[in-house]
Amino acid sequence: MRRVVQFSTGNVGRHSLAAIIGRPDLELVGVHAASDNKVGRDAAELCGLSEPTGVIATDDIDALIALQPDCVVYTALGETRPMEVIEEMAKLLAAGINVVGTSMVWLVTPRQADDWLRAPLEEACAAGNASLYVNGIDPGYSSDSAVFSALSLVTRARSVTVQEIFDYGNYDDYEYTGTAMGFGNSPDDPLPIAFQLGVITSVFGGLVRNIAAQLDVELDEVRERYEPWYTPERIECKMMTVEPGGLAAVRFAAEGVRSGEPVITVEHVNRLTSAAAPDWQVPPEGQLGVHKVIVEGEPRVEVNTLLSHPVLDVTEAGCLSTAARAVNAIDWVCRAPAGLIAADDIPPTEMIRGLMW
Incomplete structure (x- = not known):
């Protein structure tokens, strides 16, 4: 023991x-x-x-x-x-x-x-x-376990994308997650800390480089991208209330580039309630979040990890799975x-x- x-x-x-x-x-x-x-x-x-x-x-x-x-x-x-x-x-x-x-x-x-x-x-x-x-689950499981299971199912891979697509509305963590991502900020506010120059690459670039190393792929560069979405309507949720004009969704990624094209991407699409960024990618119907791996190759493979719990909501279930990755x-x-x-x-x-x- x-x-x-x-x-x-x-x-x-x-x-x-x-x-x-x-x-x-x-x-x-x-x-x-x-x-x-x-x-x-x-x-x-x-x-x-x-x-x-x-x-x-x-x-x-x-x-x-x-x-x-x-x-x-x-x-x-x-x-x-x-x-x-x-x-x-x-x-x-x-x-x-x-x-x-x-x-x-x-x-x-x-x-x-x-x-x-x-x-x-x-x-x-x-x-x-x-x-x-x-x-953890992300960073962690998605980019160091699920991705390799997906890659084992193809004879050739042209690109790999690891995604977290999640509604953070019920995540009671404005103090860190909310402020770091800048939820509620206006377009005139300074960039939130999570998206200042080099931060995305610092946090998620290692995941991209690790996948490249496992695939024996030499990348030309690892670059980052960030896109904010500002709500035209008031959004109320457990994390916070976002007034019209405030940031209510973010889409960002670290991309491993070869010959000018991203071949390994680690991406997040995070929103506060389904009202935010409705045209962006969403989880499967009836779900608040998904951890997804997509391999474009022979054949195309898509692996969706969906969490649920009889008492906890999906964000709490994600925290439970994160804990499991350490305790186990x-x-x-x-x-x-x-x-x-x-x-x-x-x-x-x-x-x-x-x-x-």
Whole structure:
């Protein structure tokens, strides 16, 4: 049985916390919570379970390290405070604790990550003889698992497109997702942080380059594109209210180009309710979102990943699947050689062990 600490209990963390508590092959020994209203509360209460665990949340990282866990599940928001997260992850790794997580999406393709991010974490892994693995559903599953399954079905591929097409209206995350994408902004406002020059390529370009490397394709360049959509009518949803003239949908992509044409594309189409950008691509009828892979080739292949849950809406189901991509890798990561781990390092069957109980 692996001794595990959950680090953060937000949109993804509360789902990974519940999963750890429920799995018979994992033992929850600690929980990290940064906010005062969560510190001192039982882990079960923080993830909506009724039976107390006796594990009480703390904001003391040293106390969690002293528990000597095998692994920490790190789901705290990292993209807005990368240097602080690197320091926290490195401290855990150097102490000999393996880390799986969903934060710092650049690390989904660690071999493509820049030196400022990769080097200190590699040093910490070596110092503590520990491993680090970061993944999710997108970035993650769509571009490092589903895409290769689709490609295995063709004898020749002319182009590959990986898409997230999602209605974010019910996603209660204006603080990060909403502000980063600029939902509600006017055309006169500065570009939101997610679409400033080079950011799309920084976040999603590694996914494109990783697919190209797996296909043994040499790209001429990786470029980015961004298109906003401003609503003529007021849009109300769980994330926020957008007044007329405000940004209510975005379409953006990182494109791997060869001979002037995009051959590998990682694209997002995100909107606030179906009223936004009605002429853009939409999920299958009756669905709020889809993760799609399209291979134009011999034959043409289209793979649609649709999530659902009897209680949770599709955005919450996406957070649950994101958590699964980390939690399901715990045992293998604990057995792996020290270093940064990519999804293609892990045998697929290792990600499904222990799920039926």
